[in-house]
Amino acid sequence: MKTLKYSRQRESIKTCLMGRKDHPTADALYTSIREQFPNISLGTVYRNLNLLVELGEIRKFSCGDGTDHFDYDTSPHYHFVCRHCGKITDVPMNAAADLEDDASHFIEGNIESHTVFFYGCCGDCLKNQTLY
């Protein structure tokens, strides 16, 4: 009977993540939140983010840049990662329903979910292409 007790820090983490359309890391979120809570601890951010993931209120994913990213949108959707600037954007296509069915023919176990990451060069970086 572990009751979850309210904390304003966790609340601010949720609202802060909700308000962002990028997919911040724990450290980026920590920086943002410190504007309102100057002495919040990085450990508190990490612990609450992982707690919220366990509760299913947010999502955590890694796209290959070495750090975990967090997403307030828990609905199944895909991401596009820019190889130049690292920006992560949602891909508003509907998840391919048949992908898991197709895959299930080739593996022994049960498939519960899947993720898709597209990699390339984002529009902004294409404009500044002269820089590369």
Place this chain on the structure above:
Amino acid sequence: MKTLKYSRQRESIKTCLMGRKDHPTADALYTSIREQFPNISLGTVYRNLNLLVELGEIRKFSCGDGTDHFDYDTSPHYHFVCRHCGKITDVPMNAAADLEDDASHFIEGNIESHTVFFYGCCGDCLKNQTLY
């Protein structure tokens, strides 16, 4: 005119990775290789793995368990990750050719590649289900 000099350490890293059908981490590979090269350095393993990735001879990916994994198979293919034991297996379905086309309608930039990870419970862990 940066000439790549031969090293038996790098050679052993390649052949070791080639001989494995799992998708080892740098540290797992380090452990294996030390049987033949007892005093190879972990830094050497990391440096050469990243070099081989740059050369396009191997692939690096992260599946969400916090560490990078390496794959000798550079052809586009998908992976299945067991949430219980962490085992990563290839999914021998052919990559969905239309996925990138579909996604391209929803984003500004250029898509160069994509990855798909399926998550679930592998066959071995399903058998031992009583353990959970």
Place this chain on the structure above:
DNA sequence: CCATAAATAATAATTATTATTAATATTAGA
């Protein structure tokens, strides 16, 4: 051979994340 550029082993440093702990804040019940 030999000179030299590149690779190595050993180690230090960095980064991302988790664990510990004593103090504080929240809440359930008297």
Place this chain on the structure above:
DNA sequence: TCTAATATTAATAATAATTATTATTTATGG
């Protein structure tokens, strides 16, 4: 409303993964 019980916090230490530094060794063109 008070108070005791306990979850949460801030601060800090610890750990794990990875990268950088440096002195030494090695492969290779001349």
